[in-house]
Amino acid sequence: MALAAAAAIVAACARPAATALSVRGAALGGGVLSARLEWQPDSSVLGALDHGIPLDFVVRVKAEGASVLGWRPTLAAVERRIELRYYPLSRQYQWRDLDRGETRSYSARTLLIAALEDLRLPMDIAAPGAQRYTIEIDLDRNALPGALRIPALLRSAWRISSGTFAWPAPAA
Numbered sequence: 023m024a025l026a027a028a029a030a031i032v033a034a035c036a037r038p039a040a041t042a043l044s045v046r047g048a049a050l051g052g053g054v055l056s057a058r059l060e061w062q063p064d065s066s067v068l069g070a071l072d073h074g075i076p077l078d079f080v081v082r083v084k085a086e087g088a089s090v091l092g093w094r095p096t097l098a099a100v101e102r103r104i105e106l107r108y109y110p111l112s113r114q115y116q117w118r119d120l121d122r123g124e125t126r127s128y129s130a131r132t133l134l135i136a137a138l139e140d141l142r143l144p145m146d147i148a149a150p151g152a153q154r155y156t157i158e159i160d161l162d163r164n165a166l167p168g169a170l171r172i173p174a175l176l177r178s179a180w181r182i183s184s185g186t187f188a189w190p191a192p193a194a
Contacts, residue, residue, distance in 0.1 A: 042179070045187035048157050050147065055083060057141040057157060057187075064179030070170065072131070076107040078120070078165035079182075081141070082158045085149035085191070097149035103162070104143075106134055119143065152191040159184040 042064065048057040063071075071077055081102045086094040103120040108131070115134040117126045122144070128134045147155070161182035163174040174180035 043159060043161075043182050043184045045157055045159070045184045048155070048187055048189055050083075050145070050155060051192075053144055053146050055081075055141070055143045055145040055147075055157070057159075059139045059141055059159070059184070061135060061139055061182075063135070063182070064177075066173075066177065066179050067182070068131070071106060071108055074108055074110055075167060075170065076105050076165070078162040079104045079106070079138075080160050080162050081143065082156075082160075083145060083147055084156045085147055085152035086154050086156060086188075087151055088153045094153070097152050098147050100145055100147045102143055102145065104138070106138065154188050154190050156186050156188045157184070158186050 042062045044060050046058040046060055048055065050056075067077070081104060083100050083102075084096050085098040087097050088094070105116075105118040105120055107116045107118065108114070109116065113129070115128040115131055117128065117134055117137050118124070126137065128137065141159075161180065163171065163180060166174055166180075170180075
């Protein structure tokens, strides 16, 4: 029985990450990251959000140099944490920039998701000589409450990751 349980865990972890989150476009300008995202969350993820479970996303942006033998050196990197949360007593959804301490409130979940999909973050990642920028956005499953960590490990609906999206750096 233990062998069957271990095999099930390994099989669940071996599946590719869900593609419910994707980056459609991104740009840096005037110290602001603008990204167009598409997110199709699973009903279990939305149910957790609607029960007050915060969803923490990590946004990673890198400035990369010219390719040398297929490898691109990282010239600069910035990581930001965004939290989506629902407060049942006030019936408000919140979008919080955990690094800057900024909060935006929304009366409906669709408005909250729209704010994530039209991501705008103040971000200074100027890197002279950058050839391209990349962005990755992932749900931080380690920030989930303990009771959700095992289901988040086993269910692909909780493997929310945009993968890497790259765009060329503007000409200087």
